Structures are given as structure tokens and as C-alpha cells.
Amino acid sequence: MPSLSDQMSDFAPNKRIWVLDRGHGVDTPGKRSPDGSLREWEFNHDVRKRLAAYLDINQIPYIFTVTDEKDMSLRERTNIENKLAEMGYQTCFLSIHANAFGSGEWNDARGIETYSYPKARESKSMSKIFLNYLIKETGLLDRGAKEADFHVLRETKGNAVLTENGFMTNREEAELLKSDEFREKVARAHARAICKIEGIGFTDKKQDEGKPMMDWKTEAIQWLLDQKIITDPKWLEKKDEDVPMWAVAIMLRRVMEGMKNEQ
Ligand SMILES: [Zn+2]
Structure with a gap:
């Protein structure tokens, strides 16, 4: 009888577990467009759900951090990743966001940027892969793969990337952030990046509809x-x-x- 930890590794042999975080709760203050028509939560949450559907089809293991509409402390989120890492799993913490600039008014800041922790080389190269697919898929302005000392990037034991997928404070991008089509593109770009990082071919669910899914x-x-x-x-x-x-x-x-x- 193999030990429990051996069996757990059978669940996802040699695979990284993607820890999908969607940042902010439905009532987190501030995180919305200037006219209040879009909450960041709504976008992040929806994109994560769409991304999870792509990961299911591509058989990539993932878990969610925050599980309902409430906010959750950054510490609690990274604790989930830390526990998995302590159990010996390879992990990548992926936090999905919409950006904001200024102090609550409409402005011209626009585009997509991704983040990793300063000098975290492997995470940085992952961050660049996410950025490339996001720009290719959406056609928005490339603001670069940046480095930042954010809690979720610093306090994670495995790799960590944060994506900012357009500005809620830009009128045009706020409209995009509300649309199904754009959300699907953002989710697909994230999924393509993950498949690239995992070294597997990307399967698009659209082309695969009708095929029975392995349960x-x-x-x-x-x-x-x-x-x-x-x-x-x-x-x-x-x-x-x-x-x-x-x-x-x-x-x-x-x-x-x-x-x-x-x-
Ligand atoms: Zn955010």
C-alpha cells in the first residue's frame, strides 16, 4: 500500500496545479468603473470560470482560491497555495484582474500588463507568455511584463503571475470588459498560455463540442x-x-x- 502522499501525486502526475485567484469580492470598495456599471469582481470571476472550462478540456489540474462572492484576505489565498506546495505539489498561483487608473474618473490609460515578483526568473518568463497570448488574442496595447512586490507574488512558494486585462477607467475598455466576447478571448488567451507553459497542444472547446469528455x-x-x-x-x-x-x-x-x- 503506497503512502498517502504517494497516492496524492497520482492525482496529477508531474503536473503543476494552477491555483486560480480572481481577487476582490463583489463588495470590495473602489473596484469598479467610474459610472459603477462594472465591478471588477464580475469580470475576474467570469473570466476565471471560462478559463476553468478550457482547463477541464485540456486536462490541466487547478483549484480556486476564493470560492464565493465574498472577499478573502490575501494571506488566506496564499495559504492555500502554500499548503499544496508543502505537500510537494508544483504550483502556479494565477491572479486575474481588471486594471484601474486615477482617482475614480474616466481617463485614457489603457492596455494589458502582467506581473511577477522581482527577479523571479521562471515566473517572469511565464508572465511574458501570458502577456503575449493576451495581446495576440485581444489586440489591446502591450504595457509589458512588469515586476511588483505584491503579496500574492511574494508570499507564494511556487510560481506566481498576476494579469491586468484592460482598464475599467477607460470608457472603451470598460465596454470590452463587460462583453462576453472579450471575456472569452481573455480566458482563451490564459488557457493557451497555460498549455504553452505545460508544453501541451491547446484544445479549443469550440472545435471539440460533441466529443464525449473523459470524466x-x-x-x-x-x-x-x-x-x-x-x-x-x-x-x-x-x-x-x-x-x-x-x-x-x-x-x-x-x-x-x-x-x-x-x-
Ligand atoms: Zn484587481
Whole structure:
């Protein structure tokens, strides 16, 4: 019988787990367009959902940090990534945002920029890959792959990239940020970048509609049940639903306790 940690690595052999963060809650103050018609939360949340659909099709493992409409402290978000890293997983923390400039008025700042932590070489090269695909896909102004001392870039143990996908404070870009078409492009660009980083060919869901999908999600949840990390089989019907923080905490505790008992 292999140890629990060995079995966990079977879940995603040699694969990086993408920790998808969408920053800000629905009520986070300030994070909206000058006319109040767009909240940053709405855009980030929707793009992450669309990205997750692409990752499902391309069979790339990911988890979400924030799971509902509420805000969550930066510390709690990076703790999730830290736990995975401590368990021996390779990780990349990806935080998706819309940008803002000035003090709440419309202005001309525009374009897309991506961020990594200063001198984090591998994250920087990932950041450039995201930027390239985002510019190619959306045609917006290239503001560069920048470096910044942000909490989510600094306090993550694995790689970390933050993307700013257009300005809510620019009238034209705010309209784009509201549109389905643009959100889909942004999500697809992120997915293409991730496939590039993982060295696999990108599969676009549009071309693949109708093909039966391998149900790796059910398999993954069944494994959690078999290991008694979760106990309620109802989770099998909630494959795509957000998991509340308390449930993540309970699962992690069961894993840690299981590892301790095997020593
Ligand atoms: Zn933001």
C-alpha cells in the first residue's frame, strides 16, 4: 500500500496545479468603473470560470482560491497555495484582474500588463507568455511584463503571475470588459498560455463540442471519497461547484492527520 502522499501525486502526475485567484469580492470598495456599471469582481470571476472550462478540456489540474462572492484576505489565498506546495505539489498561483487608473474618473490609460515578483526568473518568463497570448488574442496595447512586490507574488512558494486585462477607467475598455466576447478571448488567451507553459497542444472547446469528455472529475472526487478525505457522496453531483473554505480546511486536516498516522 503506497503512502498517502504517494497516492496524492497520482492525482496529477508531474503536473503543476494552477491555483486560480480572481481577487476582490463583489463588495470590495473602489473596484469598479467610474459610472459603477462594472465591478471588477464580475469580470475576474467570469473570466476565471471560462478559463476553468478550457482547463477541464485540456486536462490541466487547478483549484480556486476564493470560492464565493465574498472577499478573502490575501494571506488566506496564499495559504492555500502554500499548503499544496508543502505537500510537494508544483504550483502556479494565477491572479486575474481588471486594471484601474486615477482617482475614480474616466481617463485614457489603457492596455494589458502582467506581473511577477522581482527577479523571479521562471515566473517572469511565464508572465511574458501570458502577456503575449493576451495581446495576440485581444489586440489591446502591450504595457509589458512588469515586476511588483505584491503579496500574492511574494508570499507564494511556487510560481506566481498576476494579469491586468484592460482598464475599467477607460470608457472603451470598460465596454470590452463587460462583453462576453472579450471575456472569452481573455480566458482563451490564459488557457493557451497555460498549455504553452505545460508544453501541451491547446484544445479549443469550440472545435471539440460533441466529443464525449473523459470524466476525470468524477474519478478525482471518487478518490477523495475512497481516501475518506471527504465523506459525503453528494459531492459527486457538485463537481463544478465552489467549495467553501471550511470544507477545504477539513480536507486538508484529514490529509495531514492521515500522513501523520502513516509515519
Ligand atoms: Zn484587481
